[in-house]
Each structure stands twice: as structure tokens, then as C-alpha cells.
Amino acid sequence: TDMDVWKRSDRYHNERLIGTPDASLIHSVENSVKSGLPNIALSEAQAKFLHLLARTFKAKRILEVGTLGGYSTIWLARALPEDGELITLEISETHAEVARQNLAHAGLDSKVKVIVGPAIESLPKIEPSFDLAFIDADKENNLEYFKEAKRLVRQGGIIIVDNVVCYGRVSDPEYKDEWTEGVRRMLDYIKGDKEVDATTIATVGDKGYDGFMYALRL
Numbered sequence: 238t239d240m241d242v243w244k245r246s247d248r249y250h251n252e253r254l255i256g257t258p259d260a261s262l263i264h265s266v267e268n269s270v271k272s273g274l275p276n277i278a279l280s281e282a283q284a285k286f287l288h289l290l291a292r293t294f295k296a297k298r299i300l301e302v303g304t305l306g307g308y309s310t311i312w313l314a315r316a317l318p319e320d321g322e323l324i325t326l327e328i329s330e331t332h333a334e335v336a337r338q339n340l341a342h343a344g345l346d347s348k349v350k351v352i353v354g355p356a357i358e359s360l361p362k363i364e365p366s367f368d369l370a371f372i373d374a375d376k377e378n379n380l381e382y383f384k385e386a387k388r389l390v391r392q393g394g395i396i397i398v399d400n401v402v403c404y405g406r407v408s409d410p411e412y413k414d415e416w417t418e419g420v421r422r423m424l425d426y427i428k429g430d431k432e433v434d435a436t437t438i439a440t441v442g443d444k445g446y447d448g449f450m451y452a453l454r455l
């Protein structure tokens with residue numbers, strides 16, 4: 238099938254550019270599956286892309302909305318210097334607990350703070366400033382998360398939002414569900430927003446067809 242092609246393609250590139258995942262990444266995936274978490278983490282290639290971005294920017298403080306089992310968290314936290322910090326927000330106590338286990342296994346528990354609760358309530362209590370924010374939670378609240386990320390990310394920092402393409406459905410008026418509408422509300426808002434400059438990069442790989450929005454905080 239079509240997806241087999243893209244799984245093969247990701248495998249081909251990952252073998253060359255990423256190599257075999259280490260014990261902690263393997264543990265995080267296995268522990269998440271064993272704990273019944275949904276298979277909705279970033280792909281390996283996407284996670285490494287964010288990791289490289291954070292290293293390129295020399296990010297010292299990273300904000301994440303949507304932890305799940307901490308797969309993207311591990312990749313991002315590994316880009317931090319010794320005194321770096323990552324704050325990640327998760328509504329599910331179960332997901333947060335699995336993430337804490339996975340982060341501890343990766344030796345990152347001292348750099349990462351997992352905050353449990355609806356992100357809409359946690360975000361206003363967080364203080365600036367961050368170099369990078371990664372938004373990957375309930376899409377219904379994307380606009381609120383984006384506004385909070387703008388408050389928290391320094392000028393010259395970046396805000397990345399996952400799943401803004403979703404097999405092209407975001408651009409298809411036939412899809413009127415709250416998930417898709419949440420993505421649209423954010424994109425429509427950014428159209429007149431003088432505080433960011435942004436673009437969407439569509440992606441394809443072993444997690445299907447989707448895309449990141451990448452916004453530079455002005």
C-alpha cells in the first residue's frame with residue numbers, strides 16, 4: 238500500500254541518518270505500548286528534526302504542550318545544555334507517569350518538569366522566557382496554546398505546532414469537526430498576526446501525511 242512506501246522510506250533514511258535507537262528510546266516506546274498509550278508520538282525523523290533545531294538554536298529553555306509518554310520530550314531534552322530546562326504539560330496522570338518513568342530511564346528527570354493538568358490552566362502560571370515551544374496536544378485549544386506560547390517565547394525564538402495538515406483535511410471544508418476547526422482557528426488568527434512570521438512544512442513518513450507549522454517570534 239501507499240503507507241508501506243512511506244514506512245520503507247522513513248526506514249531507509251533513518252538507517253543512514255539516525256541509526257539504531259539507544260536503550261532509553263527503545264524503553265520509552267516499549268513502556269508506552271505496554272502501558273496502553275496511543276501510538277501518536279512523533280516519528281523518529283520528526284523528533285530528530287526538532288532535536289536538531291533545538292541544538293541549532295542553542296535552546297536553553299523549551300516548552301512542550303502534550304507529553305504523552307515523553308518520546309518527543311526525550312529528543313528535545315537531549316538537545317539541552319547541562320543547565321537547560323524543559324517544561325512539558327500533560328492532562329493525563331497516566332501519560333505523565335509513563336513519561337516520568339521514561340525520562341528517568343533516559344537520565345533526563347533533573348532537566349524535565351512534567352506538569353499534570355489541562356494545559357489551558359497550567360500555561361498562565363508559567364513564566365517567560367523560552368527559546369522554543371512545541372505544541373502537540375488537543376487541537377481544539379491550539380489558538381489559546383499558540384497565544385500563550387507567544388507570551389512565553391522570546392523574540393527570535395520559535396513556536397512549532399504539529400498536525401496542521403492532517404492528510405490535507407485542514408484545507409478541506411468537508412471536515413467540520415472541532416479538531417480540524419481548532420487548527421483552522423489558529424491559522425486564521427496568524428494571518429493578521431504581526432508578532433510572528435510562519436510557514437507550514439508538510440511531511441510524509443511512517444506516521445502518514447501531516448505537517449508542522451513553524452513560527453518565528455518577532
Ligand code: SAM
Nearest residue numbers: 278279303305308309327328355356373374375
Ligand atoms: N508530543 C508527544 C510525542 O511526540 O511523543 C505526543 C503528544 S500526543 C499527540 C498529545 C497529548 O496531549 C496526549 O498525551 C494527551 O493526553 C495530551 N492532552 C490532550 N489534551 C490536553 C490538555 N487539555 N492539556 C494538556 N495535555 C493534553
